[in-house]
Amino acid sequence: EEQLVESGGGLVKPGGSLRISCGAFGFPFKTVWMSWVRQAPGKGLEWVGRIGVTTDYAAPVKGRFTISRDDSKNMLYLQMNSLKTEDTAVYYCATERSGWIPDYWGQGTLVTVSS
Amino acid sequence: DIRMTQSPSSLSASVGDRVTITCRASQGIGNDLGWYQQKPGKAPKRLIYGASSLQSGVPSRFSGSGSGTVFTLTISSVQPEDFATYYCVQHKSYPLITFGQGTRLDIK
Numbered sequence: 001e002e003q004l005v006e007s008g009g010g011l012v013k014p015g016g017s018l019r020i021s022c023g024a025f026g027f028p029f030k031t032v033w034m035s036w037v038r039q040a041p042g043k044g045l046e047w048v049g050r051i052g053v054t055t056d057y058a059a060p061v062k063g064r065f066t067i068s069r070d071d072s073k074n075m076l077y078l079q080m081n082s083l084k085t086e087d088t089a090v091y092y093c094a095t096e097r098s099g100w101i102p103d104y105w106g107q108g109t110l111v112t113v114s115s
Numbered sequence: 116d117i118r119m120t121q122s123p124s125s126l127s128a129s130v131g132d133r134v135t136i137t138c139r140a141s142q143g144i145g146n147d148l149g150w151y152q153q154k155p156g157k158a159p160k161r162l163i164y165g166a167s168s169l170q171s172g173v174p175s176r177f178s179g180s181g182s183g184t185v186f187t188l189t190i191s192s193v194q195p196e197d198f199a200t201y202y203c204v205q206h207k208s209y210p211l212i213t214f215g216q217g218t219r220l221d222i223k
Contacts (some may be wrong), residue, residue: 037159045151045159045202046123047215092158099148099164100206107158 004106022093
């Protein structure tokens with residue numbers, strides 16, 4: 001059974017850094033494009049970025065966030081630097097295997113940026 | 116940037132009702148649109164891609180239609196498990212994708 005498990009969320013001060021991870025199970029991870037999508041508390045969904053042939057980012061995080069992957073470990077990462085209070089959200093990783101939009105999502109990890 | 120606007124923002128329905136949610140794009144996007152369902156505290160679930168293609172495993176009471184700037188998600192007969200928030204998303208501007216603000220469906 002395919003599964004995505006995010007980890008590494010927590011409380012960080014404004015200006016700080018955090019790396020969150022996403023473990024993939026039950027499918028051929030190295031052949032799959034992966035996305036990060038976030039959701040601020042009580043708000044809607046916001047695409048963060050994707051790693052495929054290229055790596056692309058949404059404007060609010062470009063230059064501060066970096067997506068990477070380790071196919072040998074079936075792991076996806078999101079390195080977040082220069083964090084702002086508005087980055088507070090649940091961060092979801094998701095596969096992108098068809099239809100050019102995320103298809104299967106993990107359960108998310110909460111990142112809180114607060115002093 | 117392509118903006119997606121959903122209407123209504125919320126609606127109430129009874130079990131068995133036919134429900135339609137509309138998503139409008141700020142410019143033409145062909146059929147580059149999908150729909151998601153999200154229940155409280157859970158991850159989104161993809162229902163529709165390519166404007167009208169039903170995701171595997173999704174009940175046939177869900178359907179999507181439209182092209183260009185106006186799209187609809189229809190639930191032909193709402194079931195208790197369908198009460199949730201629904202989001203549209205466009206990928207015309209791929210690699211950038213943008214979501215609508217969401218439509219909450221609750222029980223009347």
